[in-house]
Amino acid sequence: MARIIIPLPSLDFDPSEVAIPWKILRRHGHQVLFATPDGHTGRADALMLSGEGLDFWGFLPGLKNLKLLGLALRANAEARQAYADMENDAAFCAPLKYGDLRVESFDGLLLPGGHRARGMRAYLESEVLHRFIAGFFDEDKPVAAICHGVLAAARSVSARTGKPVLHGRQTTALPWKLESSAWSMMRFAGRFWDAGYYRTYAEQQGEPAGYWSVEGEVRRALAQDSDFKNVPAGTPGFFRKTSGLFRDSDTDTSAAFVVVDGNYVSARWPGDAHLFATTFADVLSREFARTGQASGLPAESLEDTGSAT
Template sequence: MNPAPNPTSKTVLMPIPNRDFDPSEVAVSWRILTAQGHQVVFATSDGQPAATDPMMLSGEGLDFWGFIPLLKKIKLLGLTLRTNAGARADYAALQNNRAFLAPLSYAELQPMAYDGLLLPGGHRARGMLAYLESQPLQDVVCAFFDSGKPVAAICHGVVLAARSCSPRTGKSVLYGRKTTALTWKLEQTAWNLMKFCGRFWDPAYYRTYAEQGGEVAGYRSVQAEVTRALAQPEDFLDATADAPDFFRKSSGLFRDSASDHRPAFVVTDGNYVSARWPGDVHLFAATFSQLLEAGAR
């Protein structure tokens, strides 16, 4: 006898870049959502299967000797910065998922066919730009927000949401909402690690967009761009010094897990949930799953 269908099961659209997406934000979110009985549909710019940034899996090339073919196999900083073991296992399992291997294209997406939208991130410019700058994808994001369906965005995925302007208002879909995203503190720390301890020949590895002449440091950061799209700067949120486990939440040294959400910081505003970086992903995906099941509007 077949088991009874899950009455709270939803279909989630997860558009991703063709390459260089963050493996934790995609694979852990996929695993948590499917474990709750939800179906995840993937989409890429051209409908071809996607691949993550391989350095995020192996850690090879993140140390300052990483440009030397034989020495790059030796990992010190790379062991710390790469995706953790649990997320690597989730990504390995994702490689056998039929929907991941046969994604739709951005252009053919029909927002009304899905119950929710999840926007993961990544950082490496060569792969992320086609995702962040896609007008068809921004139109899809607008349709989800305007429909009132649950939406989740993490890290650079919040940039995609910030750039999506509602045809009803002419403003970003995040205008008037509370949100978080990759903070300048976290982004700058990773940038400095590359400049002084890691890929000194490629110091902007963790920066998707670099400042132009005359712009202050951080002007092109995720936090700065997202904040410019909001109704007021105070609508961008991060963990405050009086928050429980503030050091775990703010240092960038800890990542959450299924059994320990203390390092995570997630913001929920109605039917929209956001998070900062891969260290928040377990609480982020679990919170989004709850929104889906509650049918939040």
Template sequence: MFAKTVLIALPERDFDPTEVAISWQVLRAAGYRVCFATPGGRAAAGDPLMLAGEGLDPWGWLPGLRRFKLLGLLLRARRDARQAYARMLDDNGFRQPLSYAQLRLDDFDGLLLPGGHWARGMRAYLEDPSLQAFVGAFLASAKPVAAICHGVLLAARSPGADGRSALYGRKTTGLTWAMERSAWNLTRFYGRFWDPNYYRTYREAAGEPAGYMSVQAEVGRALASPADFLDVPKGAPDYLRKTSGLHRDSQRDSRPAWVVRDGNYLSARWPGDVHAFAQGFVEMLAQ
């Protein structure tokens, strides 16, 4: 018998496998029932580049060489996440998701919003009005909500009762422009040159400054103050470990993680925070 039911909202493709599968694994291990939802109620698929790491290196467009990975090994999901993803594929809740139109606030005790960046799949998730309305209602309730990476952008786009962002007046973190720019530069200059904007879900229009359409900038514009977007403060313990992008947290080591809680809302930046993020969400659900 499950104590509570948690919903993980997904696009139909290209979500980040680490943020979803590790969160699912931690929630299930804690005894929670996990349901999923996609735009049309069809089973979702994670970002294949983040799973295999193939196609991120400069030779990744060549069929005979794409299996040889350098950048792909650095950027793809870690082994524990790939293993959790493989197990999640056999989960009935994952294989039989609800549609966004079926979602009802009273059916769930918690909501988790993961991220991803490949525009071909993520935009349908980030821009869906029915999902945004559901997220806004959930944030207005006392029920726990957790958002990571581009999931924070979905939360910021979701309307509150007053028409402003449901995150207005809250503190949050999310994918920082420094992290987004670093991954973008790494792949467009040293890797996936034929698809240089793979790491940018939204690009700036002519006349807009660099980073204007980044997650951090858009979320910051939705908040009561851009200062309510919280990055790791300089001087914080393990500052370089948290901000270099070279370290990810694990079940045993939370030092690289940066997670922000504000009331019933929990946020994190990227897959490198996911173990602390998921465990923090479990603790919120137990309160």
């Protein structure tokens, strides 16, 4: 059994990108722990759970319960149920503090995403967390990152090389195409009074479109532009994988896309969560078979899979 740590922001993380991997990793027999900046229980983005407030009438108290876009954009029923189950998990309710994390205490690191600037920036900008992430890469321990979690990795600098830990790695992340389409939907058909809801960071005057997108910033951390991977044209099911209209499930991962580079697994958005988690479980099993041991530290000491490359 591997011991996995999932750092979370205090609020606004994506529920699908946390709860689905939590469920799958536990099903594979792994122990999953959590961490937040202050050691208090984290809270997911409520809009992604309820869908209330994502339609253009969402600012009206009497109408916000009426959902149209909200039904399509919120976490699906499976993810919402997984999140409800996770809320009763002892480890989720009693997270560690970022400052107490030690690389040697864990066998794997999973970095989830979320997009709402209100809560996500503290997670993405934490120097304490960046150093912890860098330690995992420097020791070549298994790391999985999805969506904005890849951005947290891209901002982490190796103590050995002085370069971003993704420099020399192949990765995917939230594509600008998906990020910009969601942003446009909010500006013109949804939450127009909060048009930046889907943009964690926005461009300033004179900066090109997408410069501060997840894809834009991650690309700048790589050794070469071709190390950023999108679904190749001509891939079977290309539209299903790239339209943002379909999500994978326990029984069907045809809509998903992940990239594996050694002990590093990356994915794009909540629609990849099942394949992302099962692929990471495979990497953990492979690493355990190679080393023959897990971390072995007691909890008290801390008071169909596949991939595309």
